[in-house]
Amino acid sequence: MIRQPxxxxxxxxxxxxxxxxxxxxxxxxxRSGKRQLWxxxxxxxxxxxxxxxxxxxxxxxxxxxxxxxxxxxxxxLADLDRVIRRIATLxxxxxxxTPPPG
Numbered sequence: 001m002i003r004q005p006x007x008x009x010x011x012x013x014x015x016x017x018x019x020x021x022x023x024x025x026x027x028x029x030x031r032s033g034k035r036q037l038w039x040x041x042x043x044x045x046x047x048x049x050x051x052x053x054x055x056x057x058x059x060x061x062x063x064x065x066x067x068x069x070x071x072x073x074x075x076x077l078a079d080l081d082r083v084i085r086r087i088a089t090l091x092x093x094x095x096x097x098t099p100p101p102g
Contacts, residue, residue, distance in 0.1 A: 038046065065073065 041049070062070065062073065
């Protein structure tokens with residue numbers, strides 16, 4: 001059986017001359033609601049969401065590690081955190097002692 005292609009009726013433009021739908025919808029391409037939401041977000045917000053998603057994935061991977069590996073990783077991260085705090089303290093002290101140029 002041969003099927004005839006269904007003719008989709010494209011919506012007409014309103015009186016303002018602007019299309020009533022997005023360009024993709026007007027051309028007959030349907031995009032998912034999630035994709036449309038993602039494109040409407042500010043690029044800065046998209047970056048933040050991507051970072052949150054990556055952090056969640058890393059946290060889930062960390063929870064799946066065997067106990068010895070997880071304990072070693074937590075120990076190393078604690079050491080790294082202490083080093084970072086020490087460097088921040090030293091930089092603050094250096095900035096306090098250094099006179100401004102001029």
